[in-house]
Amino acid sequence: MYDILIKNGLYPDFKTMQLVRGDVAVTDGKITAIGELDGPAKEVIDASGHIVSPGFIDIHMHEESFVTEGHECIISNLMLQMGVTTGLGGSCGVIRQDIRTFKSILDELGGFPMNILMQSGYNTFRTELGISRYEAASDEQIRIITEKLQDELKQGAYGVSFGLEYDPGIPSDEVIKVMKSFPDEDMYFSMHYRADSTGAIDSINEMINFTNETGKRFQISHLSSCSAMGQMEEALKLINDAVAKNPKLDYDTYPYNAFSTRIGTAVFDDGCFESWGKTYSDIYMPSGKYANQYCTKETFEELRRDDPNRYVVAFAMNEDEIAAAIANPACGMIASDGQVKDHAGHPRAAGTFPRVLGKYVREDKVISMIDALKKMTIVPAERLTLHNKGRIEVGCDADLTIFNPETVKDGATFENIFIKPTGIDYVVLDGKLAVKDGEIVNARAGKFIPGPYTK
Ligand SMILES: [Zn+2]
Numbered sequence: 001m002y003d004i005l006i007k008n009g010l011y012p013d014f015k016t017m018q019l020v021r022g023d024v025a026v027t028d029g030k031i032t033a034i035g036e037l038d039g040p041a042k043e044v045i046d047a048s049g050h051i052v053s054p055g056f057i058d059i060h061m062h063e064e065s066f067v068t069e070g071h072e073c074i075i076s077n078l079m080l081q082m083g084v085t086t087g088l089g090g091s092c093g094v095i096r097q098d099i100r101t102f103k104s105i106l107d108e109l110g111g112f113p114m115n116i117l118m119q120s121g122y123n124t125f126r127t128e129l130g131i132s133r134y135e136a137a138s139d140e141q142i143r144i145i146t147e148k149l150q151d152e153l154k155q156g157a158y159g160v161s162f163g164l165e166y167d168p169g170i171p172s173d174e175v176i177k178v179m180k181s182f183p184d185e186d187m188y189f190s191m192h193y194r195a196d197s198t199g200a201i202d203s204i205n206e207m208i209n210f211t212n213e214t215g216k217r218f219q220i221s222h223l224s225s226c227s228a229m230g231q232m233e234e235a236l237k238l239i240n241d242a243v244a245k246n247p248k249l250d251y252d253t254y255p256y257n258a259f260s261t262r263i264g265t266a267v268f269d270d271g272c273f274e275s276w277g278k279t280y281s282d283i284y285m286p287s288g289k290y291a292n293q294y295c296t297k298e299t300f301e302e303l304r305r306d307d308p309n310r311y312v313v314a315f316a317m318n319e320d321e322i323a324a325a326i327a328n329p330a331c332g333m334i335a336s337d338g339q340v341k342d343h344a345g346h347p348r349a350a351g352t353f354p355r356v357l358g359k360y361v362r363e364d365k366v367i368s369m370i371d372a373l374k375k376m377t378i379v380p381a382e383r384l385t386l387h388n389k390g391r392i393e394v395g396c397d398a399d400l401t402i403f404n405p406e407t408v409k410d411g412a413t414f415e416n417i418f419i420k421p422t423g424i425d426y427v428v429l430d431g432k433l434a435v436k437d438g439e440i441v442n443a444r445a446g447k448f449i450p451g452p453y454t455k
Contacts, residue, residue, distance in 0.1 A: 009047030055085025093163030111444030264308020351410030
């Protein structure tokens with residue numbers, strides 16, 4: 001008796017790069033049969049007209065701030081709803097709580113809406129030591145921070161992330177010292193670059209140097225928000241050449257032409273519009289005094305002065321460059337960079353994966369279905385050494401996302417991130433039905449996946 005039998009769907013075969021017709025059976029958390037199958041099964045899903053994909057793997061997300069925002073699991077529920085079954089948090093150098101705390105809360109919850117791996121955040125421990133964002137850490141301070149990061153790895157962190165834009169005082173050699181202090185030659189690091197737009201190419205060269213100099217695995221985070229302001233062609237050429245020589249390098253990217261941050265940050269300092277080729281009316285205000293309006297010179301200056309912590313959305317990126325980063329055949333993965341704060345945020349947290357399948361595959365045809373699925377499943381799975389995930393093969397983990405390729409579409413908008421996607425009809429997580437007819441029916445089938453350094 002199968003637990004779940006999924007009939008009449010197409011599934012991606014990444015060996016032949018074809019979509020193949022076949023029923024898929026699931027028992028005890030694993031894929032146990034593929035082909036022309038009959039029951040008996042406890043549950044039968046008719047997947048006619050649907051694609052049965054490995055569950056999407058989000059290699060760059062942000063996790064819940066359990067301590068300050070409660071245990072609602074808003075981010076991970078949005079992830080599950082858009083078909084993400086496994087994600088990597090702790091991105092951009094900043095963690096919301098240490099790994100011990102994170103794991104103990106998951107234990108209390110009795111499971112999680114998705115499987116999750118965590119990085120530890122370099123900037124978090126740097127800030128904790130009281131080091132100013134504009135100064136370099138001393139050797140003694142680096143020793144203390146790396147000791148803490150070592151402990152995080154023992155607790156289950158998968159790797160370490162950096163956010164150079166947030167702490168511009170971190171010199172290159174500080175990063176190299178930290179990376180070299182870890183003995184595992186293949187350790188995973190990711191980085192939010194030092195600067196966007198006119199600083200993008202220098203930042204990418206710096207990151208290529210980090211991986212070449214240290215020999216470690218290295219992920220460039222959310223490439224589009226770094227270089228879709230006129231630099232993407234050069235950025236992709238640089239990265240593709242570097243990856244050809246050193247496959248330990250790669251990048252991820254999200255499918256939106258806007259980023260979101262606080263209006264008072266250095267991102268909006270003098271010269272930003274010139275460097276992006278944009279103007280005041282490209283800045284949208286989702287909340288506050290001017291909710292749902294675009295800036296003028298006057299409102300922009302007023303908010304910078306009087307309401308600097310107000311989150312605004314900057315439509316600073318160019319559509320054709322977003323598409324180029326998604327479609328790049330040489331490398332690259334799809335990832336959300338999703339985060340939610342105070343029940344608001346950027347729609348990427350709730351729409352990234354269906355948006356790529358709806359807009360970039362079906363409507364704009366900038367990438368084929370199989371290539372897009374590859375960048376959402378098997379590539380991030382291999383990157384995170386999750387060899388039982390990211391593929392539909394007998395014996396693999398039964399994490400599956402079943403969607404309608406004719407209707408799949410993101411729903412979340414900048415005005416309301418809680419509008420559901422369309423067409424993500426079923427999600428199976430660890431062999432259990434987690435989403436049925438587009439509704440979450442089990443938000444506790446996921447678990448913490450420890451990294452390779454736990455004892
Ligand atoms: Zn970032």
